[in-house]
Amino acid sequence: MIDQLQWLGHGSFLLDGNPIIYINPWRLAGAQLPADIILISHDHYEHCSPTDVARIRQPDTVIIGNELVAEQIEGCTVIRAWQSLNIGSVNIKAVPAYSTESLEHPREDGGLGFVISINFYDIYYAGDTQLIPEMHTLHPDIAILPIDGKGTLDIYTAAEAARILHPRHVVPCNWDKRLGGATPLDVMRFKSEVNNEFEVVVPISRTIA
Secondary structure, eight states: GGEEEEEEEEEEEOSSSSSOOEEEEESSOOOOOOEEEOOOOSEEEEEEOHHHHHHOOOOOOOEEEHHHTTTTTTOOOEEOOTEEEEEEEEEEEEEEESSSSSSSOOOOOEEEEEEEEETTTEEEEESSSSOOOGGGOOSSSEEEEEEEEESOBBHHHHHHHHHHHOSSSEEEEBTTTTTBOOOOHHHHHHHHHTTTEEOOOOOOOOTOO
């Protein structure tokens, strides 16, 4: 399953399987696969891009987000924390994502992470979140965690989150030269911080410009 996961920059991912699932598509480069499912964690521009959604959506594409996302993207199915949807053989569960020590992502904005259950794997996309108690209820096979520290997990709290979640694979995100903040060097520091406790994977997409 980890081999089907592509990083498209910053917090954007593609799960290249059946179905085709995008998470927070943004500044998509090159030819892209049409989407079966699009998950959008919150309404900030680098995560919620109506232009990019329009590039990959089809008439039957299922788009899932919170109420603020639905205000920007027509046809978005609104989901709240701890609700879940079954789409064919895939289960999508929304989980809270928020800042506990910052004003960047207040809990009342309804930011989301997602647990994607597919082919006997659970993939946790944390969204823009800091360390939150809800993580103790999750036990994914793959955890996608921010490391930029902009109202989100930083290198050290992401490592702590990984120890709570205890996944098979950890994928760092929210590092991208286009936005500043975390860098490839921070990815290496994150790898060092988890100290081989987990396999840290950086799945680079062939479609990145």
